[in-house]
Amino acid sequence: MFGWCGKVLWVHLTDGRIEERALDPETARDYIGGRGLGIRHLLDWVDPDTDPLDAANDLVMATGPLTGTPAPTGARYMVMTKSPLTGALTCSNAGGHFPAALKKAGWDAVVFRGRAPEPVYLWIDGDRAELRRAVHLWGRNVPDTDDALRQETDAAAKTAVIGPAGEAGVRFAAIMNDRHRAAGRSGVGAVMGAKNLKAVAVRGRGRVQLAHAKRFKSLVAGFVKGFKASFADGPVPLRKWGTAVTVAGTQNFGVFPTRNFQTGVFAGWEKIDGRALTEKYLVRAKACFSCPIACGRGTRIPDGPFAGQGEGPEYETVYSLGSDCGVDDLAAVTQANYICNMLGMDTISMGATIACAMEMSERGIIPPADVGLGRDLRFGDARALVELTAMTGRMEGFGRLLAEGSLRLAEHYGHPRYAMVSKGQEFAGYDPRGEQGMGLAYATSPIGASHMRGDPAYIELLGVPKQIDPLTWHDKPQIIVDWQNVFCVIDSAGLCVFFAVRNYVQPDETIRPEGIKALLNAATGLDYSTQELCTAGERIFNAERLFLTKAGFSRRNDSLPPRIVSEPMPEGPARGMVCHLDEMLDAYYRLRGWDADGIPEAAGLKKLGLA
Amino acid sequence: MRIHVKLQLTFEDRAPAGRNPFDLELTPGATVARALEALAIPVSTPKVIMVNGRAATPDRKLAPGDELTVFPPIEGG
């Protein structure tokens, strides 16, 4: 095969068996890779009712046919499993260099089944793969584990590891690769921990075989040239200021979530945005494999109570650990981010869960003695932010409750309405009252609230590939359907959304993936039409929905908290708005070919080869 | 008529030195396109335009006291 390696590594953790299985060419064509291969595996091999932390839940790490190729941002992989945070699916995506190394080692995907009797790690050196004892690594943080692994295996190995949070079962524990890159959301790290799998280290020495190498090369040159030309008269915002530059867009439109979504404008926004980060703490911009953007942030806090060094924060973190907690101290936000990276946790769910605790504390629902800081927990408490983050990653004191995520925390105190979640997963950094399409995207995403499974913020707030009105809702169902489908293609091909939405799709709301088609055909030698790719995206999205349906999910789970659908935004540009979810859902289900309860109809599934 | 203008990020250098936000004098009934022209921002340069907190297009007619915000497209968050 070309583009694909044609091989999947199956690791049976319970008895230590490792086997190589061929990638079925038809499955590859229909499901592309990454996210598509992941859901196909889960549908075929995992009972949808399985407890996510049970040995019977599989964890799939899957690359795409463009991962590890010179295609701009061919850097990504996807981690798919059943989520211990939501009971729904995970689609946790990361870049860095580990995914490309996996591909260069000759593997499209690795499937982990069962549970190891004691801590182990997987060492992949090209064709050869072995499980090794990891008892001595258990309990170590992310950078220490990365150091130890490269010492024990190969100095040039790339690693994906869990920290103490994943070992202890923090429900939003991440898998960290290349130390600072996170397959962050939905608790994939806790699934690894439950499997007694500490890490994967890989050395890839080969190259991805391309069907039409010359054509591929000239396509790549064309995309790089187009990218450079579009920034000929100014800097690339993401490279210059990092993703935290997005604060400008969300604050302008009044959707920058503040104090647990009590409002959408944050007075201290300029203290924590991309410009502040660049001016105060940026050491250097960092790029994932084959990426011309380099949005990663190598940062350093030189002094003060939050001194430290590492990577981040991203926009989502600036929202979750910053404005959502009412904290405008960028050093504290950055330090809390470092702790999440060290201990292996999702910064979004961490911050949003602390924000939920802060609101319940201010309302007198959580007694100060429960939190145990020796003072009231209030919004804006930078020191509490950092302390609670560390306590969560180490499962100490009140951190044990925070480690359950905001919904379980709020339910514990009898007030689930204060959890800003969909399907039990914390919101990303966009308030759906001022961004209607995002509300529909959160509610219908297969992983619970997420901005990355069909991200309308681009077209509603950020002018990519064009700008539309974020406050209208009648036009959004069709846009969300199309965007969700094409994001399935981006996620499955192994590309980064940040580059794709501006360079690989048509510059309008139809988001047709012309550029991805050209690259995929040159890489694989297949002859996808644009429509076939969109259909593949639709297939993947429906396959995920099918899995959720079998696990008992339906319309009642496609929901948003009462605050978002019935409490008008109190101030700012989106003042007076609520999210019109129900109206959008009816139209959305019709467009999807799902019934009024959100269950896919048999005819549609059959057309997609899913029934 | 006078409008208020805020230029952000890559457009900051089009603002009068040391002032941003700032006021801009336009003939009554001028459009956003006219304001952009006065600011030497080509209509073809990709950008997000807002008037009074709502997304707007270049053909939008401006009224006295309107607040015009311009920032570049941002590829991610």
Ligand code: SF4
């Ligand atoms: S745009 Fe950022 S996240 Fe995406 S591949 Fe490039 S450096 Fe990585």
